Amino acid sequence: MFNLRDKGAEIWENQGRVGRIVIAVGAIAIVAALPFMGGTFLNTPIADYESVLVYPIAMFVLMAIGLNIVIGKSGLLDLGYVAFFAIGAYTMGLLGTKTGLNTWEILPIGIAMAMFSGIILGVPALKLRGDYLAIITLGFGEIVRIVALNLGALGRSEGILGIPTPPGFFGIEYAFDSHRIYYWTLLILILLAIWMVRRLSARRAGRAWESIRQDEDAAELLGVPTFKYKVWAFVLGASVGGAAGVLYASKTLFIAPDNFTLQISILILACVVFGGMGNIWGVILGAVILGYLPDRIRFLSEARLLVFGLVLVIMMNLRPDGILPRKKREKAIVKKDAS
Amino acid sequence: MSKSLIELKNVTMKFGGVTALSDVTFDVKEKEILGLIGPNGAGKTTVFNVITGVYQITSGEIIFDGQSLAGVKRYKITKRGVARTFQNIRLWGDMTALENVMTAADTHKKSGLVSGLFGFPISRREEKRDKARAQELLDFIGIGEYSDRLAKNLPYGVQRRLEIARAMGAEPKLLLLDEPAAGFNPAEKVELAATIRKIRDAGYTVLLIEHDMSLVMKVSDRVVVLDFGQKIADDSPRKVQDDPRVIEAYLGVPEDAS
Ligand SMILES: Nc1ncnc2c1ncn2[C@@H]1O[C@H](COP(=O)(O)OP(=O)(O)OP(=O)(O)O)[C@@H](O)[C@H]1O
Ligand SMILES: [Mg+2]
Numbered sequence: 001m002f003n004l005r006d007k008g009a010e011i012w013e014n015q016g017r018v019g020r021i022v023i024a025v026g027a028i029a030i031v032a033a034l035p036f037m038g039g040t041f042l043n044t045p046i047a048d049y050e051s052v053l054v055y056p057i058a059m060f061v062l063m064a065i066g067l068n069i070v071i072g073k074s075g076l077l078d079l080g081y082v083a084f085f086a087i088g089a090y091t092m093g094l095l096g097t098k099t100g101l102n103t104w105e106i107l108p109i110g111i112a113m114a115m116f117s118g119i120i121l122g123v124p125a126l127k128l129r130g131d132y133l134a135i136i137t138l139g140f141g142e143i144v145r146i147v148a149l150n151l152g153a154l155g156r157s158e159g160i161l162g163i164p165t166p167p168g169f170f171g172i173e174y175a176f177d178s179h180r181i182y183y184w185t186l187l188i189l190i191l192l193a194i195w196m197v198r199r200l201s202a203r204r205a206g207r208a209w210e211s212i213r214q215d216e217d218a219a220e221l222l223g224v225p226t227f228k229y230k231v232w233a234f235v236l237g238a239s240v241g242g243a244a245g246v247l248y249a250s251k252t253l254f255i256a257p258d259n260f261t262l263q264i265s266i267l268i269l270a271c272v273v274f275g276g277m278g279n280i281w282g283v284i285l286g287a288v289i290l291g292y293l294p295d296r297i298r299f300l301s302e303a304r305l306l307v308f309g310l311v312l313v314i315m316m317n318l319r320p321d322g323i324l325p326r327k328k329r330e331k332a333i334v335k336k337d338a339s
Numbered sequence: 340m341s342k343s344l345i346e347l348k349n350v351t352m353k354f355g356g357v358t359a360l361s362d363v364t365f366d367v368k369e370k371e372i373l374g375l376i377g378p379n380g381a382g383k384t385t386v387f388n389v390i391t392g393v394y395q396i397t398s399g400e401i402i403f404d405g406q407s408l409a410g411v412k413r414y415k416i417t418k419r420g421v422a423r424t425f426q427n428i429r430l431w432g433d434m435t436a437l438e439n440v441m442t443a444a445d446t447h448k449k450s451g452l453v454s455g456l457f458g459f460p461i462s463r464r465e466e467k468r469d470k471a472r473a474q475e476l477l478d479f480i481g482i483g484e485y486s487d488r489l490a491k492n493l494p495y496g497v498q499r500r501l502e503i504a505r506a507m508g509a510e511p512k513l514l515l516l517d518e519p520a521a522g523f524n525p526a527e528k529v530e531l532a533a534t535i536r537k538i539r540d541a542g543y544t545v546l547l548i549e550h551d552m553s554l555v556m557k558v559s560d561r562v563v564v565l566d567f568g569q570k571i572a573d574d575s576p577r578k579v580q581d582d583p584r585v586i587e588a589y590l591g592v593p594e595d596a597s
Contacts, residue, residue, distance in 0.1 A: 204455055224442065
């Protein structure tokens, strides 16, 4: 049977340094060129293609990578991931309108705020496991939205208006309708997130997360400080969500509690599960498909969500572990055994 | 006489109405192989669980390397120098054999997440060092050729051995082996006995739970016998074998019950 994951891994592993650089640069070039392909079959009817690339697609990809650290790597079910997205967005909204700070100055603050709330949520919640953790995170996601809905300083249900766009540099202007500029900016953040996850996965943190996901008690008994690494997973996941939030607010110029509903948490979770929990490429692919599909089939109007749901159900039946599942490939030795 | 590495003093462990350990006192000397035997349900695994911090004892005291283990977090007990295997294999199946050992070896790393992320030299150095050490351990235990295989795909006997290698990865002073020969055939048992002696000769202290009498008697320097949570014997293998109380405890309980 054709196995996309193994095929891809094989090609990559068989390359030398130069080959890998060529593949990586080529792939990035193709992805970066996507905004120019609006005239092709990729085009989305009704919705503006380039704007769809930014939101939902690129935003979903970024958030899915972040959530994957928590769910896919460490096996912690977080149903309130939207909270970190909201915290990033409201940090941008508030500081962007009330202070003279610009988006690039607010970005690290938004990330820090999200990370800090990751600690606030994580430290008590991560003492619990499984279903309990899921319920607490679900509650946290709702609490953040409800606080935004009730706090005068956050504009209640009206939200925050007139959030500034990022200042340009090197002649690049962030006009609110220059979608491709935002897209490329997000692409850089996505590449950074991929770098971070790949880096960590190969070392101590990655092993700690893996061991926690597979058998937390055994991990603790073999010297893994499980609580610390669970909090780290939460905090790093939050940082990515926060970064996405800052950019989102700076792009839409207007945020309200309605943008941060439970539905977003569930959608991002769906991206992770659909694409292949724990496999970063699977998760990215899942986010691209789930972000893109509803807009691609928008001509179906009302029926499109039905079709979307149907595709999800069929896919999860055909490939319960996602499109590109996590399972690692073993070296050639396995093939010898099998024959 | 060499000094004690670990001492259990009047240890009692109650689970609701069940007294799994009742006033148990014994020690393990440095560089010793101590056999821990007893019929099913005698409380052997519970001894491991209280030493490693899975359960907090109801009363008594456990002193390891001169310090009490009361209230010490489980991963810190490991860091102090106690590591175990599990009676029912609990490897991380989706990791390779090498990664299983490396994860345990991370216990003593100075570098953590941040230095790993930014690739600080210390992180790289430790990574390289522990990778080599993990491979050495796999070779030492005789399963070096399986290092790149996922743990869950390994043959049963190799998984049992990997449990030992993984525990050794944490650089313990005291190695706790919970029925490492369960399910082994006689030839494999002989091989394992040799491995356990080799482990001791490499400087580890071993506390061994084992149902196979001939194996325990062959490798142990001393044997402690538990029955219904109580210690009924603590002596050389020869003397324990002839102890009437021990014979009585095992009467009616076939030796190969498990
Ligand atoms: N968590 C627990 N809760 C309640 N009872 C327990 C618990 N753990 C152990 N016990 C009880 O303590 C007693 C000793 O169990 P333990 O697992 O230590 O026996 P063992 O000597 O290892 O037996 P085996 O040879 O079958 O492995 C048993 O009666 C068991 O039911
Ligand atoms: Mg037992």
